[in-house]
Amino acid sequence: MNEEIKSYTISLYTENNIGLLNRVSAIFQRRHINIESLTTSQSEIDDVFRFVIVVNMTEAQAAKIVKQFEKQVEVIRAYYHTDEQTIYTESCMFKIKSDLLFEEPQIQNIIKESNSRIVTVNKEFFVLEKSGRRHEIEALRRDLNVFGIMQFVRAGRIAVTKDEMRVTDMLLAFNNHNN
């Protein structure tokens, strides 16, 4: 197996239980693996949650750690994918002084060219939102930093995979077996 360290997206389908996040992060912690980003949300299945976790590791590590996740009672299925195997995006928000919109006309061009969106404007500040790849967000942050940013926040990666996830099949099989 390839020993090259790459970015992997780990997807977990889970029950929504208190403490599961602790169990998941403990599995990384115990192996001294740093989490690049972690997002949890509702999945396509009602009452099933989805974790999207980005980590840098070797494929051998990813394969082993996914088995450790699947071993957890409340994890329904776990997968790992390379960047190429997923469609992914990140989103971010900037809070910037409103004066700059008028004093620095260049900002308006930056907003237009970056495909970012103004969420709100008031007398003191305006809020800019942008979704995209990390390098696009970073470029925007660098561009705006020249003028001053009051607040910046970026959410973790969200990703869907190109291949099919057979979680529904598994849950159906369980229901059929038990009914």
Next chain:
Amino acid sequence: MDSQIIKQNKTETSKTMRISGSEAVVRSLIAEGVDILYGYPGGAIMPVYDELFKFQDQIHHVLTRHEQGAAHAAQGYARISGKVGVAMATSGPGATNLVTGIADAQIDSTPLVCITGQVFSHLLGSDAFQETDIVGISTPVTKWNCQVTKAADIPKALAKAFYIAKSGRPGPVLVDITKDAQIGELDFEYEPCKGVRSYIPVPKTNPDDVKAAAELINSAKKPMIVWGQGVILGQAEEELKTVIEKAGIPAAWTILGASAIPTSHPLNIGMVGMHGNYAPNKLTNECDVLIAIGMRFDDRVTGKLDTYATQAKVIHFDIDPAEIDKNVKTDVAVVGDSKDSLAQLIPLLEAKSHDAWLQKFKDLYAIEFEKVIKGDIHPVKEGLTMGEVLRQINEETKGKAAIVSDVGQHQMIACRYADFNVTKSNITSGGLGTMGFALPAAIGAKMGAPDREVVAIIGDGGYQMNIQELGTIFQTKVPVKIVVLNNEFLGMVRQWQQLFFDKRYASTEMTNPDFVTIAKGYHIDAKRVTKREELADAVKEMIASKDSYFLEVCVEKEDNVFPMVPTGASVSDVRLS
């Protein structure tokens, strides 16, 4: 008989009735067939103890002297009986004292249900008296855990806990119950858990994998089996024996696999690992097909991984998919229940014998016997050896005793030299290496199998880690036999200091109390042996005793355990001296 009792209890509890959460805890335990549990009361669990008092004709609570003792006793009970062990404690320190036992059960796959009391739910997170986040603390060392804050949730949580603890690869679970949930009321109805949708306890054996395994085994010239506790947990002893005998394969065991096949079986070639036998360690690196069954390639078994059985094709039978390729890359993996997988394998195997290959094991055993074993079990030097004590115990018990060992030199000697003629006879702390395990585990083992002789073999170090459990033995009159092999050292650490730290004996020498007086203080018959000529009679007297008995044997202070695979060395570099 047992199942009848459970049935009766089930009918009795199946009617809905309005009861307290604490009564629901006790009724749930009874519904699960629990007739004994180990624990220690305290503020946050008192309502449950009050109910245990009322139900004492149906469920027996054993008061240990420390919660760690309760956890280990529950483990000993589970390991010998194959049933789920139950331990109970109060919040805060009571709960944290369970943690070592829980971690031990996790790494050794022992089914355990731990129930802890917790402060009132409105006080959670307020640093209340004896509040601790036991769910957070126990997360990495439990198979599953949860906190219950409503009385109505108690039966479901416990049903799930028992199901998870005993199904698939067993393990410890913890249910933390707030005091208001214990006091609150619910309409009680107990329904055992039949499944959890996110959890596949026993993956179905794939017949194609079994076929691939059979083909490899049938074509092997020098096959070798290493089996582990998975065989015992899966109740696959008979199937394993048939596999070994039909295909004529020499078979070795890990510490936790010991006793699944009798010691005297001609194809039983001994123990693998750091202090295992010479032949199976050495020949691991010569076999052409290595068949691992219900074992997890622990580092104490494999030594240096890069040089472990690299010449061999590896077949791995295991119930836990996460064990496949975790440490050793396999050529064929058979994931599933060991009994089922082996039963499928048997008809595909060709009847064979590998006499020349088996002879190699015998030849190497002869070398080990000459250089190590003879001097251990038939010593001619003045000082007593641990090995000769085990030989005496074998003779007196005819190899039928359950041996409960602690951790260290005496443990390795016990595993090496005890005769195991009955399955589930080697109860020891394997993966975690928990000193202090044996004394409380022996209590649980004897209670889990009252008809069996249970002999605890303990070092003077580990004995003092849970020596307070003598109080439990005295109070319950449980007739366990306790042997302390006293070398006045933390022997295994001292051995390493001698071999790898130029004999700098940092904090390993022990000035010990008078153990016989201490045992007698608990009204336990006790004897000390310091000379060889006293040993046989003392062991005879101990085994003959109908009550608990304490035997201290003062052994040579600086004996070492060999063979030894030093840390980081290859198994084939196993040392005989």
